[in-house]
Amino acid sequence: SPTDLYHQVQKRIWPAAQRDFVYTSHKGQVGSDWVVCNVSTDTDKVPADKYCRAKIEVVFYCKTVVESGAAATTDDRSKVKCQIFYLAKIDPGGWIPAAAVQAVAAKEYSKFLKNIASFGQKHFIDKEVAM
Secondary structure: OOEEEEEEEOOOOOOOOOEEEEEEEEEEEEOOEEEEEEEEOOOOOOOOOOOEEOEEEEEEEEEEEEOOOOOOOOOOHHHEEEEEEEEEEEEOOOOOOHHHHHHHHHHHHHHHHHHHHHHHHHHHOOOOOOO
8 A cells, every 4th residue: 555554663772771662654656756754653552661652754756857859768877867865864862972863863864875786686687668
């Protein structure tokens, strides 16, 4: 379905308590573009008694751009680009040292960008351009 509920448990980073997220994720298409919105959700399905509950608001928007003058149905991917807008607001809840937050944020953001680019290239390399 386009909307799902997720429970994600993070690895513990000493000296802070282990955290989890419970969020609703909605995926949808706007024309030829894709959007994913993740928002923290309170639910009885996942009690907040085992971990420190963190809160998130995330928007991922992926826009397909075809160079001016190129045919939208071309199978020549050199004329097709992808613009990504990514916004993440994360409240880790509880106490975490500022240096730990900065280190994790820098590492995870960089890892996310590498992974999404690699996924896109592998997943779409042999597929026809769909607009």
